Amino acid sequence: MKYLFLSTLCIVVMLSSFNNNAEETLSEQTLKSAFIGQFSHFINWPNSPKQLNVAYMGNDDQYWQALQNMASSGASKYALTLSRISNAEHVLLTDAHILVIGQSHNRYISGINALLGDRATLLVSEYVTDNKLIGINFYKTNKQTLSFNLNRYNLLYQGLSISEDIVLLGGSEIDVAHMVKEMTSKLSDSAKQIDKLNSHIRTQEISITEKQKQIEKKQQSINLKNQELELLSEKIKQTQFDHEKQLDDLASQLAQKEHLLEDKQNKVSDTQNELDKMNEQSRKLTALIDKNQQHIEQQTQKLSRLSNGLKEKEQALQVKEKQVEQTTNVLFISLGALIAFAVLAANLWYLSKRKQALNKLLEAHNEELENINQQLITTQKQLVESEKMASLAGLVTGVAHEVNTPLGAAITAVTHLSAISTEIYSDFKDKKLSSQKFERILEEQLQATDIIFKNLCRSADLIKSFKQVSADQVSEAAREFEIGDYLHEIITSLKHELKRAQVHVSIRCDFQKRIYTYPGVFSQVLTNLVINSLIHGFKSQQAGHIQLEVKQENGHLFIHYQDNGCGIDKQNLDKIFDPFFTTNRNSGSTGLGLSICYNLITQKMQGNITCLESENGAHFELSFPFTIQT
Known part of the structure; x- marks a missing residue:
C-alpha cells in the first residue's frame, strides 16, 4: 500500500507539472505511459499471469518510445513485453493483455471490440467520444489537464476485475466514487461524534439532575426561612402594636396627671398668695395686737386651719411624686421595649441581606442552567444535521442499488445487440445471410432495443426522483410543487428499502x-416516518403496508400516515416526540427521529404533527398550510 501511494503521488506530481506548463521535462506521451504502467496495479487478469503482453497500434513514435521506457523502468508490478502492430487483423495474433490504440487508429475501435469479444484484454484508447466502445480512455479536461474515464461494464464483460483503489489515480467517474467514499467516511466520523455527544449529554443530564436536587433543597430551606421570617414579622408587628397601645395609654395617663398637677400647682400658688396676704395682715395685726386681742385669736385659729390645709397639700404632693416616679419607670420599660424592637429590626435587616445573597446564588444557578440548555440546543442542531446526512447517505445507497439493476439489464441487452450485429455483419460480408436469419436477428434487435429503452427510462425516472428529493433536502428552500407527484418521488427514492x-x-x-x-x-419528515415503520413497526413481520391519504380543509393540508405494523403502546403516545425517547436503544436507536420531525413540522413548516390512537399499527396526522409565511 505504501508503494501504491508513492507511485500515485509521483504521477500526480508529474501530471501537475505537465498541466501547469512548468519546465516541460515530461511529454503527454510519457504521462500516458506512466498511467498505463500504474493501471496494472489496480486491474487483475484471469489466471494471474506473471508477465503482461502490451501491444501498441498507432503512428506516434514518441508514444511507442515512452511505452518502451516505461516497460524498462519497472513502473509496473508485472514484467512487460512490448509489440507494435499496424492493423486490426493482427490484434488476435498478439494475444495481448493490454492493447494501446493511438488516436490515429480510433476509427478501428468498433471493429477491434468485435474481434476481442469477451477476451481478457484491457483496451486503452485516447480521445474516443463513444463511451460504449472504450475500456479506459484518455482525454483532456476543460482546464487542459490529462484525465481518463473507464467503462466498468466492458471491463467486467471481458473478465477483468477492478480494485476500488483506482480512485487514487483520478478520473471523471472515479470522482463520484471518491465522493461517496468520502461521504461514508464523514458519516462514520459523524456517528462517532454522535456517540461522544450522547455520552456528554448523559453526563450533563446527571449533572443537571444533581443540581436541580440541590436547588430544590435550597429552595425548601429558603421557603422555611421565609416562613420563619413571616412568623417573626407577625410577632414583631403584634408586639409593636401592643407597645404602641401601652405607650398611648401611658401618654394619656401622663397628660391627665400633668393636668391635675398643674391644677394643684395653681392651687398652691393661690394658697401662697393667700399666705402672703395673711402674713401682711399678720404684720398689721401685730401692730394692732394690743388693740384687738380677740381679733388676733380669731386670726390665729384661721392660721391653724390654713396650716392643716397646707399639710394636707404636702401629703397630696408626695402622692403625686410617687405617681410621677411610677410613670418614669413605665417610660424606662417602654424604652427597653423600643431597644428590643430595634434589635428585632436589625435581625430582620440581616435576614433580608441573607435572602438577597441566596437570591443571587439562585440567579447564578439559573444562568448556569440556561447555558447548559443552550449547549443542549446546539447539540440537538448538530444531531439534526447528522441525522439529515445519514438519511441522505441512505437515499444515495438505495438509489444506486436500484439504478444498478436496470442499467445492468440495459448493458446486457447492448452487449447482445452488439454480438448479433457483428454476426449479421459477418454473414452479410461473407454473403451467408439468409432471409430467415435476417428476420430473426431483426426481431432480436427490436427486442434488445425495447429492453434498453425501457430500462434506461426506468433509470432516468429513478435518477430524476433522487435528484429532486436530494436537492430539496440539501437546499431546504421553499418552492412551489404538487404534493401528489412529490409523494410519488419520495416513495420512489425509498424503493430499495421498501x-x-x-x-x-x-x-x-x-x-x-x-x-x-x-x-x-417535508421529504425528510416523510422519510423518517417510513424508516421508523421499517425499523420498529415491521421488525417482526415479513411484509407490510403503508397508506398515505391527503386531504385539505380551510387552507391546510392534512396527511394521514398509517402502517399495519406492531403499533405504539398507549402509555408511550405522550412521550413519542420527546428527544432521546426510544424503545429500541439496544439496537442503536438515538430517539431523535420523531423529535426532529416534530420540530421541523411545527417550526419550519408552521404546522403540526400528532400521533393518533390506532388498533392496527401506527397512525400519524400531519397538517400544514398551503402557503408558508416566510
Whole structure:
C-alpha cells in the first residue's frame, strides 16, 4: 500500500507539472505511459499471469518510445513485453493483455471490440467520444489537464476485475466514487461524534439532575426561612402594636396627671398668695395686737386651719411624686421595649441581606442552567444535521442499488445487440445471410432495443426522483410543487428499502393544486416516518403496508400516515416526540427521529404533527398550510 501511494503521488506530481506548463521535462506521451504502467496495479487478469503482453497500434513514435521506457523502468508490478502492430487483423495474433490504440487508429475501435469479444484484454484508447466502445480512455479536461474515464461494464464483460483503489489515480467517474467514499467516511466520523455527544449529554443530564436536587433543597430551606421570617414579622408587628397601645395609654395617663398637677400647682400658688396676704395682715395685726386681742385669736385659729390645709397639700404632693416616679419607670420599660424592637429590626435587616445573597446564588444557578440548555440546543442542531446526512447517505445507497439493476439489464441487452450485429455483419460480408436469419436477428434487435429503452427510462425516472428529493433536502428552500407527484418521488427514492423489507406503499391524493412550502423538510419528515415503520413497526413481520391519504380543509393540508405494523403502546403516545425517547436503544436507536420531525413540522413548516390512537399499527396526522409565511 505504501508503494501504491508513492507511485500515485509521483504521477500526480508529474501530471501537475505537465498541466501547469512548468519546465516541460515530461511529454503527454510519457504521462500516458506512466498511467498505463500504474493501471496494472489496480486491474487483475484471469489466471494471474506473471508477465503482461502490451501491444501498441498507432503512428506516434514518441508514444511507442515512452511505452518502451516505461516497460524498462519497472513502473509496473508485472514484467512487460512490448509489440507494435499496424492493423486490426493482427490484434488476435498478439494475444495481448493490454492493447494501446493511438488516436490515429480510433476509427478501428468498433471493429477491434468485435474481434476481442469477451477476451481478457484491457483496451486503452485516447480521445474516443463513444463511451460504449472504450475500456479506459484518455482525454483532456476543460482546464487542459490529462484525465481518463473507464467503462466498468466492458471491463467486467471481458473478465477483468477492478480494485476500488483506482480512485487514487483520478478520473471523471472515479470522482463520484471518491465522493461517496468520502461521504461514508464523514458519516462514520459523524456517528462517532454522535456517540461522544450522547455520552456528554448523559453526563450533563446527571449533572443537571444533581443540581436541580440541590436547588430544590435550597429552595425548601429558603421557603422555611421565609416562613420563619413571616412568623417573626407577625410577632414583631403584634408586639409593636401592643407597645404602641401601652405607650398611648401611658401618654394619656401622663397628660391627665400633668393636668391635675398643674391644677394643684395653681392651687398652691393661690394658697401662697393667700399666705402672703395673711402674713401682711399678720404684720398689721401685730401692730394692732394690743388693740384687738380677740381679733388676733380669731386670726390665729384661721392660721391653724390654713396650716392643716397646707399639710394636707404636702401629703397630696408626695402622692403625686410617687405617681410621677411610677410613670418614669413605665417610660424606662417602654424604652427597653423600643431597644428590643430595634434589635428585632436589625435581625430582620440581616435576614433580608441573607435572602438577597441566596437570591443571587439562585440567579447564578439559573444562568448556569440556561447555558447548559443552550449547549443542549446546539447539540440537538448538530444531531439534526447528522441525522439529515445519514438519511441522505441512505437515499444515495438505495438509489444506486436500484439504478444498478436496470442499467445492468440495459448493458446486457447492448452487449447482445452488439454480438448479433457483428454476426449479421459477418454473414452479410461473407454473403451467408439468409432471409430467415435476417428476420430473426431483426426481431432480436427490436427486442434488445425495447429492453434498453425501457430500462434506461426506468433509470432516468429513478435518477430524476433522487435528484429532486436530494436537492430539496440539501437546499431546504421553499418552492412551489404538487404534493401528489412529490409523494410519488419520495416513495420512489425509498424503493430499495421498501423492496428489501417487502413493504407496499399506497397513496390516495385528490388534491390537485400546487402548494408553496419547504419540500426538503417535508421529504425528510416523510422519510423518517417510513424508516421508523421499517425499523420498529415491521421488525417482526415479513411484509407490510403503508397508506398515505391527503386531504385539505380551510387552507391546510392534512396527511394521514398509517402502517399495519406492531403499533405504539398507549402509555408511550405522550412521550413519542420527546428527544432521546426510544424503545429500541439496544439496537442503536438515538430517539431523535420523531423529535426532529416534530420540530421541523411545527417550526419550519408552521404546522403540526400528532400521533393518533390506532388498533392496527401506527397512525400519524400531519397538517400544514398551503402557503408558508416566510
